[in-house]
Amino acid sequence: MVTIGEEIATGHDDMIHDAVVDFYGTKLATCSSDRTIKLFSIEANNQNLISVLRGHEGPVWQLSWAHPAFGSILASCSYDRKVLIWKETSPNKYEKVYEYSGHESSVNSVQWAPKEYGLMLAAASSDGAVSLIFNSGGDNSWSARKIPNAHEMGVNAVSWCPSLIPGMSLFSNDSSSGKTQMVKRFVTGSCDKLIKIWKYIDEKDEWEEENKLEGHIDWVRDVAWAPSIGKSYIASCGQDRRVIIWKHDSQSNTWKPVKTIDLFEDVVWHVSWSIAGNILAVSGGDNKVTLWKETFTGDWICINEITNKGI
Numbered sequence: 001m002v003t004i005g006e007e008i009a010t011g012h013d014d015m016i017h018d019a020v021v022d023f024y025g026t027k028l029a030t031c032s033s034d035r036t037i038k039l040f041s042i043e044a045n046n047q048n049l050i051s052v053l054r055g056h057e058g059p060v061w062q063l064s065w066a067h068p069a070f071g072s073i074l075a076s077c078s079y080d081r082k083v084l085i086w087k088e089t090s091p092n093k094y095e096k097v098y099e100y101s102g103h104e105s106s107v108n109s110v111q112w113a114p115k116e117y118g119l120m121l122a123a124a125s126s127d128g129a130v131s132l133i134f135n136s137g138g139d140n141s142w143s144a145r146k147i148p149n150a151h152e153m154g155v156n157a158v159s160w161c162p163s164l165i166p167g168m169s170l171f172s173n174d175s176s177s178g179k180t181q182m183v184k185r186f187v188t189g190s191c192d193k194l195i196k197i198w199k200y201i202d203e204k205d206e207w208e209e210e211n212k213l214e215g216h217i218d219w220v221r222d223v224a225w226a227p228s229i230g231k232s233y234i235a236s237c238g239q240d241r242r243v244i245i246w247k248h249d250s251q252s253n254t255w256k257p258v259k260t261i262d263l264f265e266d267v268v269w270h271v272s273w274s275i276a277g278n279i280l281a282v283s284g285g286d287n288k289v290t291l292w293k294e295t296f297t298g299d300w301i302c303i304n305e306i307t308n309k310g311i
Helices: none
Strands: 016-021 027-032 036-041 048-054 060-065 073-078 083-090 093-100 107-112 120-125 130-135 142-147 155-160 171-173 180-182 185-190 194-201 206-214 220-225 233-238 243-249 254-261 268-273 279-284 288-294 300-307
Touching: 027 060, 036 060, 036 073, 048 093, 073 107, 073 120, 083 120, 083 130, 093 130, 093 142, 120 155, 185 220, 185 233, 194 220, 194 233, 206 254, 233 268, 233 279, 243 279
Parallel strands: 016 060, 060 107, 107 155, 155 220, 220 268
Antiparallel strands: 016 027, 027 036, 036 048, 060 073, 073 083, 083 093, 107 120, 120 130, 130 142, 155 185, 171 180, 185 194, 194 206, 220 233, 233 243, 243 254, 268 279, 279 288, 288 300
C-alpha cells in the first residue's frame, strides 16, 4: 500500500509542471508557470529551499538532472523556446552555463542521455524538431545539432534508450576506423499521434528514424523507455486517455503493443518507470497516480492508486 509520506510547500506562485529528484535522492527540483525553478534539499525527511533559478521568460515545462559523474547539472526547457543548462559552481549555488535558443516554438521536453553516451541532452519542441545538445569538455564547450521535421507536428516528449537493453543491437563496427561504437537511440512522442524511435548512424554522423509506432488516436503526451529488466518496453500516453505498452521483437526489430490501458477518465499526461523497470506510474488530468505491474501471465494490472489525499 502506497501513501503520501511527505508534502513540500514549494512556494511557487503558479502551476507546477515538473518535479524531479537527483540521482542520489537528496535534491528536488521543481518548475512552474511562474517562470522559476526551485531546488530543495530533501535529506533526512527535512525539506529546505536552497536555490531559486531565474532565467526563463515563460512557463518552465520540464527538468532533467544529468548523471552526477558530470557534476550537479540540471537542464530546463520552457515556452520561451529556450533550453537552459545549470551547474552547481559552489555548494547549493547554481549558475547558468549554457543557453540554447535554436527552436522556433515552445520546448516541451528535455532529458539527459545515459552517462555512457557522454554529456548529451535531447530537447523536443512544438516546432516539430528535436535538438541534441552535447558537451565536449568544459563549461564553454557546448554544441548542438537539430533533427528538423522529426515529426509533422509538435514534439511533446523525448526519452532515451538505456545504455544496456536486451534484444537490441547496442554496438556497431565503424568500417572506417575499425572501432566498435555504441549505438545511441531515443524515442519521441508527438501531436501527430505517432511515436518514433531514432538511431544514431555513426558512419553517416546523423540520426535516422528506425521505427514508427502507431496506436494512439490523439496527441501523444509522454513516452518513457523502461530500464533493462530482461525485456525491452516503451510506455506511451496521450490525449486519447490511454496508455500503450510496447515490447520490442528482437527478431524483426519491431515494436508491438502488448497492452492498451484505456480506463482513464481524463487526459494522461505522464508515464514513468521505476528504477527497476518493473512498475509503471501513470498520472493525468484525473488528479490520480496509478501504479501498474506485469503479472506472470503477461497481463498488466493496477496495483495501487494515489490521490491528492493519499489512500
